[in-house]
Amino acid sequence: MPHREFSHLITRALRNQQGSVxxxxxxxxxxxxIVCAAMIGGIATLAAQVAAIDSAGAAARSQAIGVDYEPPRGSVSIHTSDGLLTATAEIPAIFGPVQATAIYPVETP
Structure with a gap:
């Protein structure tokens, strides 16, 4: 008889839906x-990409006319070859650093 009562208690406990909601x-x-956090991280990374594009373009334009440029965040490297300036900006983002490149001709006075 005790075995039967025990199995009845187990069966009733397994059938009980209380707490499943x-x-x-x-x-x-x-x-x-988690989905919202991933979406916010993606939007922040896209914003960093836009900032990198803007920073690379501004650095290339500034260097092309002979003005120094200091990016508001991140870093910019500038290389010159064959009369063209290549500026590469790198900005840290949530899902890793993003890079953008801009190329401008060197202006001669």
Missing amino acids: TIEAALGLSSLV
Whole structure:
């Protein structure tokens, strides 16, 4: 008889749905938070890419007319070959650093 009561308790506990809604809600909310965080990280990385493009273009234009340029964030390297200036900007972002390159002709006075 005790075995039968024990198996009845186990069966009733396994059939009990109480608490499953809480677990489903917790999993759903945590998944939503992860997706939102990934979206925010992606948007921030795209913003860093736009900033890198702007910084590379500004650095190349400034160097082409002979003015020094200091990027607001990140770093810029400039190389000259065959009358062309190549500026490469690198800016840190959430999913890794992003780079952009701009090429401008050297202006002669």
